[in-house]
Amino acid sequence: MTVLSFFNYWAVIVLMMIGYYCVIVRGNMIKKIIGLGIFQTSVFILFISAGKVIGGSTPVLRDGVSVYSNPLPHVLILTAIVVGIATTALALALTVRIREAFGSIDDDVIDAAQQDDEGR
């Protein structure tokens, strides 16, 4: 039980915090989307790491193997990845439209433009 035996989980936490920080702090929409992607990916790693059984083989039935890794997390994460891609695609599409409508993808500039709209 060394620190290194939890390497995956350390990676998850570091990635999660990087992504989350990026979502909150960055004003640029593309950077927000990148942060969101990193944040989601860290959760995927969390799931997949949990599926590994130490000493377990790939989950394909064959002779001489009795311990298999758990395939279910991979299947779940396959679904979650699809969801993540759909989210990223939609976010990027919205960003393109926002750029067309406001002429910027930066929060501060857009907020200023929005203030003008309120005045109308």
Place this chain on the structure above:
Amino acid sequence: MNITEIMPFIVLIPLLAGPVCVLLPGRGLPWLLATISASAAFILAALTLGSVFEGETLRYAFGDWPPPIGIEYRVDAANAFVALLITGVAAILLPWAKPLVDEEIPERQGSFYALFLIALAGLLGITLTGDVFNVFVFLEISSLATYGLIAHGKDRRALLAAFRYLIMGTVGATFLLIGIAFIYILTGSLNMVDLAERLPALGDSRALQVGLGFIVVGLAIKLALFPLHHWLPNAYTYAPTLITTFLAATATKVALYVMLRFIFDVFGPQYSFTALPLAAVFMALAIAGMFAGSWMAIFQRNIKRMLAYSSVAQVGYMVLGVSLLSLAGLTAAFLHLFNHGLMKAALFASVGLIAYQAGSLRIDDLRGIGRQMPWTLTAFALAGVSLIGVPPTAGFISKWYLIGAAVEADQLWLVALILITSLMALIYIARIVEVAWLQPRPDDAPAVNEASWLLLLPVWILVAANFYFGLDTRLTVGAASAAAQALTGGALEGLLP
């Protein structure tokens, strides 16, 4: 065919009709298909509620894979009640909204109605499923469709509202996924019933607490529980009328339902409320939301945004009922969940008619409009009376039960807070009535005609429902207490401190 076998079609009909809708040309056919499938789902949901009213549970395993291996739909009074609200609101709003959608979204209506059906299917899927990963997937299906629908708004700020909702919504859904990861790692199961059996055996652990915390916070974002409500006012203000009305009546309700399902069924109230101080947190945030939402609503210049802030306050009432930790409180929460759906649908629908006829939502532009659109504004005022909670309306019934639950829990000070926030609701509704009826129409204001009776009729049906369910409470109170019973299984006794 018995009811267990046709129950999954409540979700499947809109889910299958959605992709077909994309392919349909023109303006009539997509709308017709959407209306028919929403109505069909409504009929099935009503049949389902009828058969679980006495406390039965319907279980349907997909592909005959027995749970907990396979995914099952599990319906008791709690989710049948929510499903009836969602499909009912959709079935009333879709026929009504055709002219409004024609004006707001002139092109490519096929994809618009397809997104609507997919959002509907997603919300129904969250409601009916008995599998926690399925909840996440359906939550994302409905959310993604919702972001697209909000971005259809005519104002360019709709795009920004959709983007910001997307960021917050995805963070919320990912939090839910993290929570599910923790309970999956601890138990190796995703089935709600199976989890409910396995989790108590594990005892308390930090991992389980973290899992519960992530799930509650993730769903609180979707629920727009104060202070996580920032996405809501903009999203509701700039979305197309049909979408605002539909979301206001259903989306936050589904998030509340699924949060209760996790807290009461999966983790069990004994664990949830002792491992984390959820009752105290819920109560504090609910009260803060009731006051902040009502306060913000009073000062809005846009009538749609005013109602959106009012929704934040109303979510507070529901969560307050939950935080009382009693069967009466939970019944009040479910009752308000349904009744608030009815009143917000009526309010946003009448505001939609104002926008359609007068072309403006600024309260300043509505001066004297009551005399030009008397039927619409009367509907708004009567639905507002229900929002304030005056007898004999549905809003009165839910506040009556909420106050009853507060008295039962010996928290008399809550009664005073509920009354104060109701008076704040009176202020913002009365402000609209004053502007619309008592102020003269400016001379330079454009002439406005009353909406056609075809548009008025569904709005008045919703208003009439508000009064009907204020007088005849057998269905609502019966279903709400059956829902509370189904969630807790009567396990709340002895939990109060």
